[in-house]
Amino acid sequence: MDAGGTSRAAPGPASEPSEVGERLRRLREARGVSLSALARAAGIGKATLSGLEHGTRNPTLETLYAVAGALGVPLTALVLAPGDPPGSAADVRGAAVTATLLEVFSEPQATFELFWMRVQPGVVQHSPAHAPGVTEHITVHRGVLRTGPGEAPLVARAGEHVSFRADVPHEYATVGPEEVVANLLIRSPRAL
Structure with missing residues (x-):
């Protein structure tokens, strides 16, 4: 349901998993953080994080927040491309x-x-x-x-x-x- 009370089609997870994964990888690399270190900081498995970065896993809200928190970025840094509405x-x-x-x-x-x-x-x-x-x-x-x-x-x-x-x-x-x-x-x- 949107802010006006209208039902919305149920889209998949935040953006396409491959897009979220690419943003995640760029943010991690820009901060000079290894995959292992980010997985530890976010409290998730290294295999889970690798799957997210490669777009083979659909991220849950809890996982996205854990990763965003560990990177020190808002959630939208992962789910929204720069310039996208x-x-x-x-x-x-x-x-x-x-x-x-x-x-x-x-x-x-x-x-x-x-x-x-x-x-x-x-x-x-x-x-x-x-x-x-x-x-x-x-x-x-x-x-x-x-x-x-x-x-x-x-x-x-x-x-x-x-x-x-x-x-x-x-x-x-x-x-x-x-x-x-x-x-x-x-x-x-x-x-x-």
Whole structure:
């Protein structure tokens, strides 16, 4: 469902796996990080990371965030080619969350990524820590959401807003049987 409430066709994972893999490889090499070192930093297997770089594995939202966090880049650095409009990125999916990129805003100090997010009931999605200083800001439109750091989750109902530091492991889940529909704004500070 898009921001206007219209259903969207269910595209595959973020962009084509080969495009995501190529962006990932370029970012890793530009930082002078080995495949093994990045896999360790992201907490994923070296074979998984190699498969992502070669476009033979479909990345999940959790894996993309783990790699983006380890590289210190926003998620859109992996799923969106420079110059492409945000709407050209396919939905990204995790265990419970499906996120549609609506817009990317850049300022000298930070990048802001705005997503339309749906959280399916009955599943808890555990998200790895993002890069240092990243915060998430969520406005719930439908349902009841439990989110935030696992030790201190926050609850928001339709019409409510929550914010938290996302540079620690955090989670997303519904409270009750209703799907959650929300906007997610991720603020990623730029390295100075």
